[in-house]
Amino acid sequence: MSDDTVRPTRVLVTGASIAGPAAAYWLDRIGHDVTVLERAPEPREGGQNIDVRGLARDVLERMDLLDAVRDAGTGEVGLRFVDDDGGTVAEFPTDAETGDGPTAELEILRGELARLLRDACGDRVTWWYGDHVTALDQDESSVTVRLDGGDAHEFDLVVVAEGPGSATRDLVMTGDDEPELDRLGMYCAWATIPRTADDDRWWRWMSVPGSRSVNLRPDNLGTTRAMLNFMTDETGLADRSPAEQRADLRERFADVGWEAPRILDALDRADDLYVDDLTQVKCPTWSRGRVVLLGDAAWCVTPIGGFGTSLALIGAQVLAAQLARAPYTEAFAAYEEWLRPLVDDVQDLPPGTPRVANPRSRLGVALFRAGTKLAATAPARAAFSKLSSDSGSDRTLPDL
Structure with a gap:
């Protein structure tokens, strides 16, 4: 049979955030017939x-997206810790030589990066929105996927590129392959709020007693991104209704000053409030049969790890590179062997994380602020290197 009559491998990628579109790009590049399935009814901007x-910078360069990502950046210039009045305690600008620090050279909104990745796929990739997998059956020749909308489709391979709570993953990774979900005891609430004249190009962070923090970050769209973070042993807060989440945040941050009242007031008008129970995902294996995990569904490191987006981009390229050179069983094993050391390194958080940056008492907050001030003015700045991990910089991406 000639090469031009061989049927392309049919691949379903579930999830259209970062890992999914990146995988779609590379899998299309190696000649596969790719469909991306996303639960949301339209692209999430x-x-x-x-x-x-x-x-991950090298991955973007190979995709010819490095300049586009840089041009779509948020403009953030670094991290500034502030006191209760907004005064500067310590600041960590992006390193001019390496492009690293708590703020990286390539700082971009999730929706902006997702859009660039989708556009890079062109019209060769098929996109299905507003549906999700409810059942998955595989045998030696294919995978039959049943969707909530009632349709059933057959694929050769399935790439699960969903979030840490992936329902598709949980249909496959059962028994000894069931993932460990390691809660960090911290919630992050994100929302977009109107920009004011006082907002600048710095990521501003204020820690207060009660293991809480208030964060404001710039974007390139004329608004400001706000974060309200807190630590608690309570579970289920991320699953509450938006109204319940807003009420909970108002109660938790009612006594906090600086920009907290402004953020709480804006929550009623924010249509993108998202509350996340930070949880690391640790899977014994990243594949079973013809199904393979990618991104947060496989190894969520949480924002505390600071390398999740980069791992998603790297993982997508490595997965495709291995599939280009070997049958899927060997390729999945090689992909995991190559990538797992990076994941293990990033998931290995420094002792005391995230508690050390979220003190309970006034004394703890005072000590934390003093520590950031010292770290900003001495070689002790390396103490923050784990939060801006450049893991794997001594390795080379496999060629396609």
Whole structure:
């Protein structure tokens, strides 16, 4: 049979945030017939600040997207810790030589990066919105996927590129392959609020007693991205209705000054409020049969790890590179062997994280602020290197 009559491998990618579109791009590049399935009814344009570091820069360069991502950046110039009045305690500008720091050179909104990745796929990739997988059956020759809308489709491979609570993953990874979900005991609430004249190009962070923090970050769309973070052993807060979440945040941050009242007031008009129970995902294996995991569904490191977006981009390229050179069983094993050391490194958070940056008491907050001030003026700045991990910078991406 000649090469031009061989049927392309049919691949379903579930999830259209970052890992999914990146995988679609590379899988199309190696000749596969790719369909991306997304639960949301349309592309999700919202989202908070994310960054691209280390080997992920090389991935963007190979995709001819490096300049586009830089041009679509948020304009953030660094991290500034502030006191209760907004006064500067310590600041960590982006390193002019390396492009790293708590704020990376390539700092972009999640929705902006997702759009660039989708556009890079062109019209070769098929996109299905407003549906999700409810059942998945596989045998030696194919995977039959049943959707909530009632349709059933057959694919050769399935790439699960969903979030840490992936329902598709949980249909496949059962028994000994069931993932460990490691809660960090911290919630992050994100929302987009109107920009004011006082907002600048710095990421501003205020920690207060009660293991809480208030964050404001710039974007490139004329608005400001706000975060309200808090630590608690309570579970289920992320699953509440938006109205219940707004009420909960008002109660938790009612006594907090600086910009907290402004953020709480804006929550009623914010249509993108998102509350996340930070949870690391640790899977014994990233594949079973013809199904493979990618991104947060496989290894969520949480924003505390600081390398999640980069791992998604790297993982997509490595997965496609391995599939280009070997049958899927060997390719999935090689993909995991190549990538797992990076994931393990990033998931290995420094001792005391995230508690050390979210003190309970006034004394703890005072000590934390003093520590950031010291770190900003001495070689101790390396103490923050784990939060801006450039893991894997000494490695080379596999060629397609």
